[in-house]
Amino acid sequence: MPEWWPIQNQGAVDPPAASDAIALFRLLGSGPQGISAPEAASRLVSFGHNELGDDRELPWHRQLAMAFNTPFNYLLMALAAVGLISGDMAVVAIISSMVAISGGLRFTQKFQSGKAASRLKRMVHTTATVIRPGSNSAEVPIWMLVPGDVVALAAGDLIPADVLVLSAKDLQVNQASLTGESMPVEKIKAPSEPLKSPMSHLNPLEISWLGFMGSSVISGSGHALVFRTGKSTHMGSIAKGINARRGETAFDRGVNASSLLLVRFMLVMVPVIFLINGITKGDWFQALLFGVSVAVGLTPEMLPVIVTANLARGAVAMSARKVVVKYLPAIQNLGGMDILxxxxxxxxxxxxxxxxxxxxxxxxxxxxxxxxxxxxxxxxTGL
Structure with missing residues (x-):
């Protein structure tokens, strides 16, 4: 967002947007016919895409690294490192192969499902009708909208950004995604002159000439001026308050608990066995090898492979039913539901x-x- 952009407040409607259309036209450098295509392209560079988040697929090397990012893999790799130091190459080979197979299966499923989801997303094009100077209109992807654009609204359309209504004919809008109210609300034309009393103290959702991203047109038609896009919208401010980090699932908790239990066993037993063996036999190197053998024996090296292989098998079975699985543990989460x-x-x-x-x-x-x-x-034209 450029530094000169005056609309910065995320929590409330800005006074120009809540007052009249003329003031907002002046603020945005726009008019009833919107802005030209070159100006829109320039603003797109300044403001960015009209999207709440970055849904682009991660690079393959980052996906590969994340496939091995599990506590159990860290435990196995630590044992492999100890085996390498002690010279037990058989242990190193077995553990390394198990980690490689588990991570490889996880990466392959994630990468292939991500590609399939990207292909599906490219097949769906959500557009908006934008008014351009010269009485022309054009269908443009919603992500290309910028502040200053004038869009046409009709029944069935999604409101693509935060907008000020310029004209309305029986325009009924569903704002349930923002307010939870199932009944549609009527939107009216914004006043053309400044209001006598300020409206900045009001809830923006209560102002009848403002529309917000995430709502939809139930009936009627109208034209609206875009004044906020992407993360700057009211919906964007809500999205910022939601922790984007994926919560820990029952599957994750189970795997982590198993890993921690084994670590506790090893932290208690391996040092004790190492000390007893070294003190009684006097060969500390052999005591170290024996301690490593005990640690390896306590660790089910095949567990990551078995778990990942079973989840991958479930993903393959679901793909036969035209279901794309992007996150393997989601299969266990779905199976653990009581009510959907x-x-x-x-x-x-x-x-x-x-x-x-x-x-x-x-x-x-x-x-x-x-x-x-x-x-x-x-x-x-109405409901």
Whole structure:
């Protein structure tokens, strides 16, 4: 975001945005016809993409490193290092191969599923209708929107950024993702002159001429001026308050608990065995080798391979049912659910209205009923 950009406050609506359209036009260097394509491209460089986060796939080398980033692998690698120091190459070879197989399986599944998810994402293009000077309109990807753009809104559209409504015709918006209220709210045209009393003390969601990223148009139509995009939006401020770090799952806790238990056993038993063996036999090098052997015997080297192989097998089985698994432990998490609450979407249904019959008051098919229904649907603008 450039230094000159005056809209910085994330927690409340800025006075220009809450007052009138003329002030916001002046602030953004825009107008009722929006901004030109070259100006939009320049602002895109300054403001960045209209996205809440960076969803790009990690480089393969970082994914490879993360595949080995487990407490149990650290334990095995520590034992392999001790074996290398003591010269027990058989132990080093066995442990290293187990770590390599486990990490390799995890990396392969993560990398392939990431590529599949990226291909699916590229197939879905969410666009917005942007007004350009000269009475032209263009469909542009939502991530390319910048402050100063004027967008057209219609029933079924997502509000692509934080906007000020310039015109509205029976515009009803669902803000449930922001407020939790299922009933739509009406949006009206913003005043063209400054208000007599300031509105900065109000909850921005209560101002009827402001729309916010994450809400959707239920019915009606209108035009709106984009004044915040990406992480600067109201939705972006909410996203910042959510810890993006993945929480520890029951699967992770189980593996970590097993690793810590084995570490405790080794920390207690190996030094004791090493000291007793060295004191009684006087050969401290052989005592060290025996201690390493005990540590290796306490460690189930095949556990990471078995766990990863089973999760990978589950991922392959789910891929046969057209399910992409990006995070292997998610399989165990899904299997551990008692109740799953989800909403039915157009992906599960046909995502279209199907006409089955058109009946009159007597229960007979009537072309007149169909004609009136068509006219009502054609001219309807509100709920």
């Amino acid at each position: 609450c989800t909403d039915k979407t157009g992906t599960l249904t046909q995502d279209k209205v199907v006409l089955i019959r058109h009946l009159n008051i007597d229960g007979s098919e009537s072309a007149l009923v169909l004609r009136h229904a068509y006219l009502n649907s054609f001219f309807q």
